[in-house]
Amino acid sequence: MEVQRNTKQKQLILSILKKTDRPMSINEIYADIVVELPKIAKSTIYRNIDSLLQQNLIDKYHLKDNEIFYRIKADRNEHKHLVICDDCKKVFDLPSCPIHALENAMEEEGFIIRNHQIQINGLCKTCARKHQIK
Ligand SMILES: [Zn+2]
Ligand SMILES: [Zn+2]
Structure with missing residues (x-):
């Protein structure tokens, strides 16, 4: 059950990133996710993002004043x-x-x-x- 729920959260993060196709900060991602999952904790989002990074599905950038942004990869081998x-x-x-x-x-x-x-x-x-x- 736990695995299933994590997958759903990850799908949601991916679909949010796909929709914008620009780098998003964790706060922006969070603001979009709470609309769908009002009870989600920020730590849960961090955990899902870490796992998406490990799966090579998203890229991480340090932008602006070193704030961290995330962006979906169009292609696993492309960045x-x-x-x-x-x-x-x-x-x-x-x-x-x-x-x-x-x-x-x-x-x-x-x-x-x-x-x-x-x-x-x-x-x-x-x-x-x-x-x-x-
Ligand atoms: Zn300018
Ligand atoms: Zn490169």
Whole structure:
């Protein structure tokens, strides 16, 4: 029974993340979940999210002032890196992952790569223009 209920909660988290297709903080996820499951505890959500991370179904990002955000993976083998604007905090996708070739080279050396992170931040086009005007 316990397993079944956890699965349902995970499905709900996944469907919330799928609907938005942008990184969501735990508070945003929580706000959406309580609508469906009013009695759910935040610790339960954390537990489900940890397990989704282990299943490789979602990605974790440290954005803004190091707040943690989660985003659903479109494909288990595909992942996206984000570029963040320091000013308006808007999030953009990096067109592709530049690391794969490097990873393959390392794996040929026998190194097993489990994870990598890239974080790029700066100014978006709109904010850059505002800075130039000043
Ligand atoms: Zn901006
Ligand atoms: Zn990558």
